[in-house]
Amino acid sequence: MSETGLHHVTAFSGPALRNLDFYTRVLGLRLVKKTVNFDDPGTYHLYYGDETGRPGTILTFFPIPHAAPGRVGIGETQETAFRVPRASIGWWTHRLLAHGVRHEALVQVFGESTLRFRDPDGMALALVGIEDAGEAAAWSGGEVPQEHAIRGFHGVTLLLAEAGPTAAILTDVLGFTESGREGSATRFSGSAGLGGLVTLRAVGGFLPGRPGAGSVHHIAFRAADDAAQAAMAGRLSERHGLTVTEQRDRNYFRSVYFREPGGVLFEIATDAPGFTADEPVEALGQALKLPDFLEPHRAGIEEVLPKIA
DSSP states (O other): OOOOOOEEEEEESSSSSHHHIIIIIOOOOOEEEEEETTEEEEEEEEEEEEOOOOSSSSEEEOOOOOOBBOOEEHHHHHEEEEEGGGHHHHHHHHHHHOOOOOOOOOOOTTTTTEEEEEEETTOOOEEEETTTTTSSSOOOOOOOGGGGOOSSEEEEEEEOOOOOHHHHHHTTOOOOOOOEETTTTTEOOOOOSSSSSSEEEEOOOOOOOSSSBOOOOOOOOEEHHHHHHHHHHHHHHHHHHHOOOEEEESSSSSSEEOOOTSSSSEEEEEEEGGGGSSSOGGGSSSSBBOOOOGGGHHHHHHHOOOOOO
């Protein structure tokens, strides 16, 4: 059985090179796959994570050079949070200051030290200090020392008009359980050590989100295999009356998509086959990888894409 939790989060960004620099150099994540948007191959699809891109560590981007900024609103992911060792929060505060990264004062959220900041496109991020996070594996191939490195996702916060219908999907279909309340926020926990939390913030009538640079396109949840994914899709349709797409092969996982009742685009992605399906661990993220149906068009695709390391 797969653990219950996030598989990945996918967002829009501005220029690819700026995005790559921030997430690999400043935050110290590994570029685990350099490919394209399968539905729009003139756009990169960049995947960042830990050494192997385990589920629960993967943040991905569609970089669009002149994208207008997005607007956070209801029906959208408000914040994406990473886990770091609790003792490293001070180190990270100094690092964000040194790199001129916009950030807020340290706050306690559900009793956890939380450092909120924004990436160059304004995407809302946070680092959450976790007592036992240092026991998890960490990527140490960049500028961030291993003892301070990010240990995958902590979770995401969704901004909604009301929490109840979305909560029903989390608990009845995706395997989460309610684990706490704080003001307008309700937290749900899965079994995964990485990406095991989803917080629903109900704000009533508020502006809807607007997609653009810095906004999250969708969040993906884990399924152990095709059978587990099909069971979830069946429950969504039969018990909640939601429309689910056909399965789509994304080379590194297989996906189905649906719009949950609060308006957020959800994906259910299989754990397998993973990012070593087409290149070894030591070479992850170095070459442009294309699906078989796009390989005959490689020359034209490479000509259009901006040059990045």
